[in-house]
Amino acid sequence: MSEQDWEAWEGINVADLDDLSEIAQLRDQVIERRRSRAGKRRKVRDEYIRPIVDAEGILNRLAVDEGEVEERVFTEAITNQYESREAVKFAGVLLAIPLAIGFGVSRAIAQPLWSYAERLDPAAFAATDNQKVEGAHELHIEELRLRMQASLGQAPPLTDEQVYEHLHHTALHLNEEFKEANKRAMLNVVSDTTSGTVFFIMLWRQTVQRQILFRTIGRIFTGLSDTAKAFLIILITDILLGYHSEEGWTATLRLFSGHYGLEAEDEALKIFVATVPVFFDSLFKVWIFIGLNKQDPAAAVTLKQMDRH
Incomplete structure (x- = not known):
């Protein structure tokens, strides 16, 4: 396994890690090797800094030259540093470019179309x-507020015609607000759809960067202590299906539906909250338990104990 992970190692002289020039040369070689292999790596990660969990791990620590092990650890650190930097860059690009394209399409293309449609049909974005x-x-x-102010003497008495005129102007103002809200909701649909499409296309096409990003996230997670892993997992599952999660899901769905100009029905919300969070919670726990049992059995045991209590 370690030979497969370090198959490009053969033929490279062991560097003197006390020599700054050789360290710089080694760093350049490692980064160039990563780039030449397009960021691809084998399954084994951090072979010489992971805990001793099997016979091969013990053999690697007993049979390998000390200088070579030291250089391999240093090389692994450089590789992790390089991948972390590339992962941050890709994550920034993955967020910025779809958002910028979605915003540009919605404002440069969709907004003029909505204005043109409104000129053709004034009721195109009428209030629901x-x-x-x-x-x-x-x-x-508003009517009660006017009458209350008049009753307290804070405003002059108004006749029914004056009250009607005031409410008429208020109704026109509200109608314009509702039309603008409907136009913004349609713009949000176009913007978010475009951004989501660009996001998934970039994630699908950039295979190497995607692998580096996922490896970096996995390395950060596996680098946590067992208690931290269990705490994070239980925190997420309790948010999905906790004592107060129903209110959180309901508020989130109402905000989401309002963002796109949709009306959230109470019955649909109740059915969604009663099924989807439970499914996500069960799927997340099963996935985590399987992954931890394969990679870190101690963390899986800690998680089971915390979850039981």
């Missing part, structure tokens, strides 16, 4: 029935 009910509720509150 739920918005009309919300507007009627706000008008009722």
